[in-house]
Amino acid sequence: MEVAEIIETEAGAEAGDTQRMNMIQAINSALDIMMARDDAIVVMGEDVGYFGGVFRATAGLQKKFGKTRVFDTPITECGIIGVAVGMGAYGLRPVPEIQFADYIYPALDQLVSEAARLRYRSDGEFIAPLTVRSPFGGGIFGGQTHSQSPEGIFTHVSGLKTVIPSTPYDAKGLLIAAIEDNDPVIFFEPKRIYNGPFNGHWDRPAENWSKHPAGEVPSGYYRIPLGKANVVREGEAVTILAYGTMVHVCLNVVAEAGVDAEVIDLRTLVPLDIETIEQSVRKTGRCMIVHEATRTSGYGAELAALVQERCFYHLEAPIERVTGFDTPYPHSLEWAYFPGPVRIGMALKKILKD
Amino acid sequence: MVGDRSNLKPLALHVPEPRFRPGDEVDFSAVDIPAAGAAPRPDTHAAPADFTDLSYSMVRVLDDAGQAVGPWNPRLSPDRLRRMLRHMALVRAFDERMFRAQRQGKTSFYMKSLGEEAVAVAAAYALQYDDMCFPSYRQQGLLIARDWSLVDMMNQIYSNRADRLQGKQLPIMYSVREAGFFSISGNLTTQYPQAVGWAMASASKGDTRIAATWCGEGSTAEGDFHSALTFATVYRAPVIFNVVNNQWAISSFSGFAGAEATTFAARAIGYGIAGLRVDGNDALAVYAATAWAAERARTNAGPTLIEHFTYRAEGHSTSDDPSAYRSAGEPNAWPLGDPIRRLKDHLIAIGEWDEERQAAMDREVAEEVKAAQKEAEKNGILGHGLHQPLDSLFDGVFEEMPWHLAEQRQMMIDEEQASGRPWARKG
Numbered sequence A: 001m002e003v004a005e006i007i008e009t010e011a012g013a014e015a016g017d018t019q020r021m022n023m024i025q026a027i028n029s030a031l032d033i034m035m036a037r038d039d040a041i042v043v044m045g046e047d048v049g050y051f052g053g054v055f056r057a058t059a060g061l062q063k064k065f066g067k068t069r070v071f072d073t074p075i076t077e078c079g080i081i082g083v084a085v086g087m088g089a090y091g092l093r094p095v096p097e098i099q100f101a102d103y104i105y106p107a108l109d110q111l112v113s114e115a116a117r118l119r120y121r122s123d124g125e126f127i128a129p130l131t132v133r134s135p136f137g138g139g140i141f142g143g144q145t146h147s148q149s150p151e152g153i154f155t156h157v158s159g160l161k162t163v164i165p166s167t168p169y170d171a172k173g174l175l176i177a178a179i180e181d182n183d184p185v186i187f188f189e190p191k192r193i194y195n196g197p198f199n200g201h202w203d204r205p206a207e208n209w210s211k212h213p214a215g216e217v218p219s220g221y222y223r224i225p226l227g228k229a230n231v232v233r234e235g236e237a238v239t240i241l242a243y244g245t246m247v248h249v250c251l252n253v254v255a256e257a258g259v260d261a262e263v264i265d266l267r268t269l270v271p272l273d274i275e276t277i278e279q280s281v282r283k284t285g286r287c288m289i290v291h292e293a294t295r296t297s298g299y300g301a302e303l304a305a306l307v308q309e310r311c312f313y314h315l316e317a318p319i320e321r322v323t324g325f326d327t328p329y330p331h332s333l334e335w336a337y338f339p340g341p342v343r344i345g346m347a348l349k350k351i352l353k354d
Numbered sequence B: 001m002v003g004d005r006s007n008l009k010p011l012a013l014h015v016p017e018p019r020f021r022p023g024d025e026v027d028f029s030a031v032d033i034p035a036a037g038a039a040p041r042p043d044t045h046a047a048p049a050d051f052t053d054l055s056y057s058m059v060r061v062l063d064d065a066g067q068a069v070g071p072w073n074p075r076l077s078p079d080r081l082r083r084m085l086r087h088m089a090l091v092r093a094f095d096e097r098m099f100r101a102q103r104q105g106k107t108s109f110y111m112k113s114l115g116e117e118a119v120a121v122a123a124a125y126a127l128q129y130d131d132m133c134f135p136s137y138r139q140q141g142l143l144i145a146r147d148w149s150l151v152d153m154m155n156q157i158y159s160n161r162a163d164r165l166q167g168k169q170l171p172i173m174y175s176v177r178e179a180g181f182f183s184i185s186g187n188l189t190t191q192y193p194q195a196v197g198w199a200m201a202s203a204s205k206g207d208t209r210i211a212a213t214w215c216g217e218g219s220t221a222e223g224d225f226h227s228a229l230t231f232a233t234v235y236r237a238p239v240i241f242n243v244v245n246n247q248w249a250i251s252s253f254s255g256f257a258g259a260e261a262t263t264f265a266a267r268a269i270g271y272g273i274a275g276l277r278v279d280g281n282d283a284l285a286v287y288a289a290t291a292w293a294a295e296r297a298r299t300n301a302g303p304t305l306i307e308h309f310t311y312r313a314e315g316h317s318t319s320d321d322p323s324a325y326r327s328a329g330e331p332n333a334w335p336l337g338d339p340i341r342r343l344k345d346h347l348i349a350i351g352e353w354d355e356e357r358q359a360a361m362d363r364e365v366a367e368e369v370k371a372a373q374k375e376a377e378k379n380g381i382l383g384h385g386l387h388q389p390l391d392s393l394f395d396g397v398f399e400e401m402p403w404h405l406a407e408q409r410q411m412m413i414d415e416e417q418a419s420g421r422p423w424a425r426k427g
């Protein structure tokens, strides 16, 4: 996998100046750089201040930027987002952290009814330039309350953008773009791949980012625009649409099966890079969608509808969806639930045969 | 526009800061600890407005000499005290062993209640067995004090084949309806309004059972806490709210839940609810306050909020390292001491116990836990194969399985076959 070209490097930044980072360090670096550039940016959330976050994504920031810009909050997600909306109304650019995506639900009203609609209902008098960071996804034996993938809830809301990185390189560039965006962005971080890519084989040794090309991250400022997908593997046989952890699982399945698939990492779910998807499906004639989230009304349903609407006459086989099951995330049967290599491999076989 | 503000000092944002951080010398002398026996005990039908001072002082029974003093002394028999002591020791031994099991890779997660044993155990003694508990994740003491099977609890912790929850829930998130113990949620404070609902239902049906619920001081910030108190006061629900103020919410000290400005018991005052602040490391005070609140609830006098002032002597969970955010000296310097030690000293002071019997009891509970662990591990430990039938994954989403789940279940079985390596199951 090749590192995508650096898009929109700031004038003067040295392109060659890179560092090895895991995804947490890349996120930390994005926050650090942005806080230094813009003193309107504040970081807030449960345990993000002195301690630096339960995953340490905000480590060192309070020491560097002070307690009024990086602070712990009371444990009330509704309060965290509501306060962030108010700070945004004043002119700040809050980057709240929700400790786990599974705990974002108390904040739904503030996100759905308020942040998402503020621009519209005030005709632009007020905006909500928030970037809500939150670790999501399973594969860490976290049980039902540390494993969910609720992105489909947010992509369904008009006025919210949803971004999901799959590498340290992308995480930093996308987070910077999200923070600079004047609309509310839900930034879900796939915690399973914080420390290294995951090939889907849970029973094999864990990898880290030190050997992965996208673990090499520019030290300075760069942004990856929202709404731009990344073709991580070019191919002719089938288009695979994925994001987050599943990008790596898919790449591995494709490699193991020796299939010439085109794998597209969506990076941003809303707004979606439909052009890249259309071009690819027109070329391959087949489309498979992979996500870890539950199936019914998942984001895959939207993707399938879009591809069907736009590429119907190019399709040579029904669109395949590979997803988590429509059950809560189990604890002990985690790997039976997870859409791993076998499930993806079966769907791949099926779509190529049809 | 009124006034010229040009010579005002600029506004400043206050962000709370705990007194001690790693490396700091700990001195808790500024923590106000009222004398044991000093707090008055109002009639259980007194109006909340008549004893608001009890939200700021502290109900304490055991004094420094190990004597039980004052109007809150519940005068329990030595037998009862010894049983309570044993249950608290059993909780500690259980925690110790299960914490170690997680470290040995036998399960994914564990949470201790070290230093907080009295809060759960003494409350269980003051409630009726069929009163309904809506706990947070740190009240394993309720189950243990209700003599629930340790093996059963361990099976859940190991997600093994005897796990009553079929491996579906994170370790320690027990559910034991039979023992009046509501299914624990990982989402903070959701149990608070649920307890009120249960209590309202009990009242509306003319029952005699009451509900009790627990959350940490950090969790009082959640909206659910405030919704619960509003409903409880409006309908005068027979419910006891327990706030376990163990000073820390993961890395956030109680100031981030509002403790710099007032007490957690005082949250009751604005709602017109009875509020008590209690020495949470004093089993007799916890017992007395709970019994008082239970009588109040059971006689239609309404809800009570009890703040248990205590200290989380261990990390938040097996995923936490407290040395990164608080001084290592805090647990030992905690001015209210160790709840087990304090009850033991009391029993010795009244001539009903001695060091030899304590040592024998400690050995006994350690053996009991060890034997339970051995028994539970016969049913498997997490990660060593799949202990539940694969298709049980789909059980319990709904009462009856709709077509789409049946289809997905079939997909999973096909997947297992296609793998050429049927999911390893514990042989």
Ligand SMILES: Cc1ncc(C[n+]2csc(CCOP(=O)(O)OP(=O)(O)O)c2C)c(N)n1
Pocket: A046, A075, A077, A099, A103, A106, B138, B186, B187, B188, B215, B216, B217, B218, B219, B220, B244, B246, B248, B249, B250, B312, B316
């Ligand atoms: C809704 C929700 N938000 C955040 C969390 C993550 N979390 C788990 S425990 C915890 C701290 C709770 O502290 P406290 O209420 O004081 O209870 P304690 O752990 O000290 O017993 C946090 C923030 C969660 N489980 N649920």
